[in-house]
Amino acid sequence: MMTDADFWPNGARLAVSFSLMFEAGGQPLSGAEGIIPEPIAPGTIDLPTNAYFAYGYYEGIPRLLDLFDKYRVKMSSFMVGQAVDANPDIAREIVRRGHEAAAHGRVWANSYQLSREEEKRFIADSVESIARATGQTAIGWNAYWMRSSVHILETLQELGFLYQIDEPSRDEPFITRLNSRDFVTVPYTFHMNDIVAFPEAGWNAAAYEQALRDEFDQLYDEGSVRRRMMVISLHDRVSGHPARVRSLERFLSYVTGKPDVWFARKDDIARYVLERRNTTPVLERGSPYGSGLAGPC
Incomplete structure (x- = not known):
């Protein structure tokens, strides 16, 4: 059993972790998902x-x-990577202000249909773009819509990453034992993703703020007895709008x-x-996600 001091640093009972997806400039010129319902040829x-x-970088x-x-x-x-190449000053500013630069692929597209070597290059290219712009080596990975190949x-691990986030099965991080080494998953939450939960056409500020508070309050209560983590995913072109920032500010005022x-x-x-x-929790490689655990529950 864990003691309170084991959950998080300095006896914290809940970790709150924001993700900011920097995708602006990495999208295809035709066929990218936007806000206009009328399809284009x-x-x-x-x-x-486009x-x-x-709007995301401006x-x-x-x-x-x-x-x-x-x-x-x-x-x-x-x-x-392509977004960073197009706007390196934005990437540098993110890092200058003390935030982590993590990898999200060469372009805003899936990689699961690539061969293993092609996918490896797809990921490595984004790492190289980030390093050129910021001097920081990415050790965290997020795939397009969370879908990587089965070899991911x-x-x-071969590319030197420490963790990935493309797994929504838990409200706490877990370890996968892989090639006699540990690899971390810091899980994702779809329902706290701004694109999925509150798209532009269905935006409801009061509902969004209440959902954030309810998620926080429940996990904060649970955090008195077990390790808990709240994850909030933001996109540059979505949550950066004035009304959404005001909603986020009211939430931050509450939780701080x-x-x-x-x-x-x-x-x-x-x-x-x-x-x-x-x-x-430790998962042996080869077991299905959510089962075959060794270690504490």
């Missing part, structure tokens, strides 16, 4: 949708960075008034649980 450059993405990311600074929150930014853990909350980058979460392997 295949192969035609979609001017308004402008919608551009307005969204700067506004969100200012919000995080105001509340002293550090987060992990999953960056598409071995590939990430609570004691014993750790606002954590995901690389820090991964390192913390690796240092406390005896208090972390």
Whole structure:
């Protein structure tokens, strides 16, 4: 059994971790998912949708960075390599303000249909783009819509990654034993993803804020007896709009008034649980997710 001190640093009872997806500039010129319901002819450059993405680097990311600074929150930014190449100053500013630069692929597209070597190159390219712009080597991975190939853990381990987030089965991190070494999953939550839960057409500020508070309150209560983590996923072109930032600010004002909350980058979460392997669920490679566990429940 874990003691309170084992859950998170300094006796915190809940880790709250923000992800910021830096995808603006990495999307295809035609066929990217935007906000205009009318389809465009295949192969035609979609001017308004590309402008919608551009909002992410012109307005969204700067506004969100200012919000995080105001509340002293550090987060992990999953960056598409092509987006970083197009806007290296934005990537550098994210890192300069103390946030993590993590990898999100060469372009905003899936990789699960690639061969293992092609997928490995697809991931490595984004790492190289991030390193060129920021000097930081990415050790965290997020795939397009969470879908990587079945070889992904071995590939990430070979590339020097420490963790991935493409797994929604838990409200706490866990370890996979792989090639006699440990690899961390810092799980994802679809329902706290701004694109999935509250798209532009269905935006309801009051419902969004209530969902954030309810998620926090439930996990905060559970955090008195077990390790709990709240994950909130934001996109540069979605949550960076003024109304959404105001909703996030009201949520941050609420949770920063609570004691014993750790606002954590995901690389820090991964390192913390690796240092406390005896208090972390461990999954042997080859077992299905959610079963075959060795270690504490």
